[in-house]
Amino acid sequence: MRVVIATAQVPFIRGGAEILAEGLCHAIRAEGHDAEIVAIPFKWYPPGRIIEYMLACRLMDLTESNGTPIDRLIGLKFPSYLIPHPNKVLWLVHQHRTAYELWDHKFGDMIHFPNGKVVRDAIHLADQKHIPECKAIYTIAQNVSNRLKLFCGIDSSPLYSPPGSAEKFYAADYGDYFYFPSRLTTIKRQDLVLQALAKTKQPVRVKFAGIADHQAYVSFLQETLKTLNLGDRVEWQGRVSEDEKVRTYANALAVVYPPTDEDYGYVTLEAMLASRAVVTCRDSGGPLEFVVDGQTGFVTEPTPEGIAEAFDRLWKDRSLAKRMGENGKERYESMNIRWANVVDRLLA
Amino acid sequence: MKVNWFSPLPPARTGIADYTALVLPVLAKQCHVVLWTNQESWNIEIEKYAEVKSFKPERIDWREVNRADVTILHIGNNQPYHGAIFEVSRQVPATMVLHDVSLHIFVEHMFRLQWNDLDEYYRQMYYYYGEKGLRDAATFTTVPHGVDFEYMSYQYPLTEFVIGRSLGTVVHTRTAFDALNKTGKIPCIYAPLPYPMMPSRVATEDQKWRVSSPQRFNLILFGFIGYNRRLDAVLDALAGFPERESFHLDIVGELHDEKAIRHKLERLDLNTCVSLHGYVSEAELNRFLSNAHIAFNLRYPTMGEASLSQLQIWSYALPSLVTPIGWYADIPEEIACFVRVDHEVEDVLHHLAAFLKNPASFRAMGERGRDLLREQHNMETYVDSLLEFSQMVQTDPAAIAPPLIEKVGKELSEWTDARLGYQDIRRIAAAVKELAG
Numbered sequence: 001m002r003v004v005i006a007t008a009q010v011p012f013i014r015g016g017a018e019i020l021a022e023g024l025c026h027a028i029r030a031e032g033h034d035a036e037i038v039a040i041p042f043k044w045y046p047p048g049r050i051i052e053y054m055l056a057c058r059l060m061d062l063t064e065s066n067g068t069p070i071d072r073l074i075g076l077k078f079p080s081y082l083i084p085h086p087n088k089v090l091w092l093v094h095q096h097r098t099a100y101e102l103w104d105h106k107f108g109d110m111i112h113f114p115n116g117k118v119v120r121d122a123i124h125l126a127d128q129k130h131i132p133e134c135k136a137i138y139t140i141a142q143n144v145s146n147r148l149k150l151f152c153g154i155d156s157s158p159l160y161s162p163p164g165s166a167e168k169f170y171a172a173d174y175g176d177y178f179y180f181p182s183r184l185t186t187i188k189r190q191d192l193v194l195q196a197l198a199k200t201k202q203p204v205r206v207k208f209a210g211i212a213d214h215q216a217y218v219s220f221l222q223e224t225l226k227t228l229n230l231g232d233r234v235e236w237q238g239r240v241s242e243d244e245k246v247r248t249y250a251n252a253l254a255v256v257y258p259p260t261d262e263d264y265g266y267v268t269l270e271a272m273l274a275s276r277a278v279v280t281c282r283d284s285g286g287p288l289e290f291v292v293d294g295q296t297g298f299v300t301e302p303t304p305e306g307i308a309e310a311f312d313r314l315w316k317d318r319s320l321a322k323r324m325g326e327n328g329k330e331r332y333e334s335m336n337i338r339w340a341n342v343v344d345r346l347l348a
Numbered sequence: 349m350k351v352n353w354f355s356p357l358p359p360a361r362t363g364i365a366d367y368t369a370l371v372l373p374v375l376a377k378q379c380h381v382v383l384w385t386n387q388e389s390w391n392i393e394i395e396k397y398a399e400v401k402s403f404k405p406e407r408i409d410w411r412e413v414n415r416a417d418v419t420i421l422h423i424g425n426n427q428p429y430h431g432a433i434f435e436v437s438r439q440v441p442a443t444m445v446l447h448d449v450s451l452h453i454f455v456e457h458m459f460r461l462q463w464n465d466l467d468e469y470y471r472q473m474y475y476y477y478g479e480k481g482l483r484d485a486a487t488f489t490t491v492p493h494g495v496d497f498e499y500m501s502y503q504y505p506l507t508e509f510v511i512g513r514s515l516g517t518v519v520h521t522r523t524a525f526d527a528l529n530k531t532g533k534i535p536c537i538y539a540p541l542p543y544p545m546m547p548s549r550v551a552t553e554d555q556k557w558r559v560s561s562p563q564r565f566n567l568i569l570f571g572f573i574g575y576n577r578r579l580d581a582v583l584d585a586l587a588g589f590p591e592r593e594s595f596h597l598d599i600v601g602e603l604h605d606e607k608a609i610r611h612k613l614e615r616l617d618l619n620t621c622v623s624l625h626g627y628v629s630e631a632e633l634n635r636f637l638s639n640a641h642i643a644f645n646l647r648y649p650t651m652g653e654a655s656l657s658q659l660q661i662w663s664y665a666l667p668s669l670v671t672p673i674g675w676y677a678d679i680p681e682e683i684a685c686f687v688r689v690d691h692e693v694e695d696v697l698h699h700l701a702a703f704l705k706n707p708a709s710f711r712a713m714g715e716r717g718r719d720l721l722r723e724q725h726n727m728e729t730y731v732d733s734l735l736e737f738s739q740m741v742q743t744d745p746a747a748i749a750p751p752l753i754e755k756v757g758k759e760l761s762e763w764t765d766a767r768l769g770y771q772d773i774r775r776i777a778a779a780v781k782e783l784a785g
């Protein structure tokens with residue numbers, strides 16, 4: 001089977017969605033099919049641009065390539081899943097979130113433009129009209145399915161995928177830091193973790209890894225760090241290799257991952273694979289599908305105090321951190337999260 | 349429902365501010381209203397019905413604007429009051445309520461005074477009206493007494509330019525509706541200008557007709573009284589009326605040229621039967637209207653707009669003398685006395701004589717006016733239509749189409765020519781249409 005994985009790519013930005021597309025491509029090839037990622041460049045501002053990208057997608061022909069039919073198109077991200085194809089299957093990473101749950105939210109941008117509402121409504125209409133064109137509708141997480149149902153009234157099934165290099169994760173000693181590997185961006189809330197550190201009673205330390213979407217957020221984090229006088233309790237690793245990431249997970253005391261309404265969140269799964277407890281928040285979305293509060297980590301209020309309390313408990317009680325981490329690993333294994341399952345469903 | 353309402357607010361001396369004050373209590377019963385203004389101050393009274401937010405066109409909180417379900421913008425010819433609102437209209441797709449049919453003066457003022465860009469005014473005149481429009485625009489702006497504003501307003505209303513970016517237009521006159529609807533470019537509805545019924549006014553009128561029937565009858569002319577209100581003709585008629593002592597004319601409101609009017613009263617020896625009151629409070633105006641038997645509401649020229657003061661006259665069941673042009677031309681003959689533009693004195697004399705002969709028939713005419721007001725200018729019906737229409741046009745997915753078509757058309761035209769096949773163009777057009785619902 002010749003399969004195109006259609007996604008949208010913001011040039012120079014790399015995150016979970018890109019890893020997911022690559023993982024899927026690799027997994028389909030591993031099953032003996034031809035697969036290729038077709039990434040549509042995407043820019044979402046000013047909002048009028050979005051409509052142009054949507055139109056571009058609707059005008060694209062991916063039914064064949066070089067005279068040979070493309071048997072299946074798997075759509076991942078808005079607006080790439082609008083590309084027409086007679087055998088299209090959706091595996092939705094997310095819709096254009098600022099047109100939906102982030103519309104009137106502190107992370108919303110579209111609402112600040114005079115034509116924002118018109119563009120939002122067009123996105124809603126296009127999704128309602130073109131998503132049902134798909135032969136099957138899957139999402140990467142229950143959280144994404146819930147949103148699709150809530151906003152568009154469309155039913156779908158979540159299809160969990162393992163993180164990249166899942167087989168490499170291992171558990172070593174429980175060290176003296178929490179780990180937070182992620183893009184540095186407001187929606188991941190690294191700033192909330194810094195605020196939490198300032199509230200802990202224990203000398204808790206956090207290692208951050210990842211690069212920034214915008215330099216402004218880095219400056220803000222540095223300023224916050226200085227203001228809170230956190231000094232050597234924070235380490236910035238920046239961009240890290242896969243091996244270094246796996247090693248840092250393996251030696252962490254636990255993992256902290258408190259994004260705002262995350263779609264899925266590989267960090268949670270990576271932590272579970274490394275037998276690490278996860279501290280997350282009630283409004284973090286995807287991680288809540290995996291973290292069992294008090295069993296495999298803590299689900300706290302999205303406040304510095306809430307996270308600080310979880311930090312202190314794990315810091316003081318290392319055996320609790322260990323026990324929760326091991327529970328997480330067991331839970332991961334019980335969920336049968338494998339690429340082969342994903343490929344079977346998407347190519348069925 | 350939450351509604352953004354961009355309009356001049358009281359105490360701004362414009363009928364549109366008065367209109368907003370009248371509509372607001374009924375509107376507020378149906379929805380949460382946010383009044384947007386660039387005025388420094390407003391009557392605190394309106395805050396009983398709505399939230400008031402300040403804006404400047406170059407700095408507006410779009411997040412707040414986008415939180416509302418619909419946005420309604422009010423446009424009239426007065427550039428100081430509507431210039432900022434028009435700037436908003438060029439950015440946000442909304443419903444536009446036109447309070448004037450011809451907007452030439454507004455547009456010319458926008459280009460000349462607000463944007464300092466007469467060249468663009470000429471370009472627009474050429475775009476909409478060709479060579480002649482361009483020539484007349486140049487004469488209008490550069491040759492003193494070359495062409496007057498009435499001619500420009502009538503020949504070149506520029507309404508299409510003003511409504512160009514709106515999603516829908518609401519007009520208050522049948523004529524305006526016919527003109528705009530003919531173009532078919534933007535959805536349009538005709539909603540007769542509304543006025544609230546005030547039952548308390550009825551008792552006063554009954555008493556008035558009983559008490560004063562054997563005495564003098566009160567005439568009234570009110571509002572901002574400029575040249576177009578034809579006061580000169582009214583005074584000439586009154587001076588030439590043999591039984592003028594049977595009437596007393598109250599002139600209530602600011603006069604464009606008070607000195608000239610006082611001089612005329614002196615010259616015509618009308619001081620005993622005419623009083624000038626100047627600008628008065630609303631309560632005082634109500635008292636004058638309550639005591640009046642006939643109202644003068646002559647207009648020439650008129651921009652064709654619906655008259656709030658005429659509705660106010662009818663709310664007092666007052667018989668009135670009007671000029672049968674523009675909006676007034678559609679008033680049924682049994683509801684107002686017509687005064688022809690070229691026979692003003694003659695017609696006023698005729699109607700005054702008829703009144704003295706049979707005051708009861710005039711009283712009945714005033715009551716028919718009030719019936720018309722109740723039936724056709726109902727406030728609740730108006731607000732329902734306005735909200736329903738605004739919701740319809742502002743949720744229409746076709747709103748995204750115009751900028752997209754413009755962009756696609758421009759791009760294609762830059763690197764294609766007529767040889768591009770019909771089918772190819774059709775495919776692109778179909779994709780645009782699909783996105784626009």
